[in-house]
Amino acid sequence: MNWITNYVRPRINSIFSRRDTPENxxxxxxxxxxxxxxxxxxxxxxxxxxxxxxxAITPRNRFEALFDGGIFTEIDVPEPTTDPLHFRDQKRYPDRLKAAQRSTGEKEAMLVAEGEMGRTPIVAAAQDFSFMGGSMGMYVGNAIVAAAERAVRLKRPLILFSAAGGARMQEGILSLMQMPRTTVAVQMLKEANLPYIVVLTHPTTGGVTASYAMLGDVQIAEPNALICFAGPRVIEQTLGEKLPDGFQRAEYLLDHGMLDRVTPRTEMRDELITITRMLMGQPPAVAGDLPAPDPAPEAQPPEQPDKAAAPKTAPKTTPETPAK
Incomplete structure (x- = not known):
């Protein structure tokens, strides 16, 4: 009885009294x-x-808030060679990719989609900083090229959300090659007279800042986002001087003419709708649901002639044949 009393019964009580508390x-x-x-x-x-x-916010959650009804269609991105340099530091590069894919649930550091924003068809691309720091490799380069080509083909504006630590070192010179490559993709939009709007989010640094992230027709940033090529700590160590407060933050860049606007995330969709419709030459967006169109007038049957009022025609008469 002591074994049952001292061990089994408390164990049973602890199991049934346990409350499943959701984590996070x-x-x-x-x-x-x-x-x-x-x-x-x-x-x-x-x-x-x-x-x-x-x-931080994931590209999917960002797109759900951006597109009408949270409905969008992903655009396929060509798959590059996975490990062209057979790179290895503390881990093999393919192992790092698999770990990032497991933790984020995404294939790579950029998601490209199309849909409607305020009833205006657009193409959008967003980087995921949680995927290896949002670093720009061959896949990200392919994604931007695919987004630009899709926008040109459909004659739609392209909206890009940047968030990256720079070029992906595991791909070496091939990642740096994406800087001029993505610049050419942006030029395709400009030659087609299509708007290219960039939303810089925290952080946007390195080769991403030096290429497609600063080439927008309109440059918008989220509040207090770090936007730079080399980080403030590197600059301070190089110059041996203390940098001013807020240096390289979104508000600092806005004051010095590097940005057009700093917009909170909760107001970003309305801001983008207004700017996009203006650049596309469309009328201002209508708040709420549009009124239903007026019903088409019912088709009237063709009028039938009145048989009673129709003029009577005289019967044809044949001339009489004279008798022989």
Whole structure:
């Protein structure tokens, strides 16, 4: 009885009294430290409801907030050679790719899609910083080229959300080659007179900043996003000087003429709709649902002639044949 009393019964009680508590119900803001309920944070597009700090957001969640009804169609991107240099540091490059794919659920660091935004058809591309720092490799280069070609073919504007630490070192010179390659892709849009709008998110640095991320017809940034080629710590160590507060942040770049606007994420969709429709020569967007079109007038049957009123024709008479 002691074994049952001391071991079995407490074990059974602990199993039945256990409460299954879902994990990750709360997220701590990186800036102010406020604990945020995950559903409330998700509804606010990963923007802190206390201090307005913009946390990372995946390309899929961004597209769900951007496109009408969250409906979009992914655009296929040509697959490059996986490991052209057979690169290895602490891990093999293919192993790093597989680990990033498992953790993010995405194939690579950029997602390309098409759909409607405010009833305007667009093509959009977004980088995922959680996938190897959003680094630009051959796949990202292929994605931007595919997005530009699709936009030119369909005569649609291209909206790009950048978030990257620069070129992907595991692909060496092949990743650096994507800088002029993506620049040529952007030039295709300009030659077709199609808008290219760039939204710079935190962080956008390195070779991405030095290529397609700063070539937009309109340059928008999210608040407090770090936008630079070399980071502030590298510059401070090189110059041996203290940099001013807010250096290389979105607001600093806006004050110095490097950006057109700094727009919160929760207002970004409305801002993009207005700018896109303006650049495409379309009328301003209509808030809410459009009114139903007027019904077409019913077709009237053709009028039938009135038989009673129809004029009577005299019967034909044949001349009489004279008798012989």
């Amino acid at each position: 119900l709360w997220t701590k803001c990186d800036d102010c430290g406020t604990m945020l309920f995950h559903r409330e944070l998700s509804e606010n597009l990963n923007v802190c409801t206390s201090c307005g700090h913009h946390m």
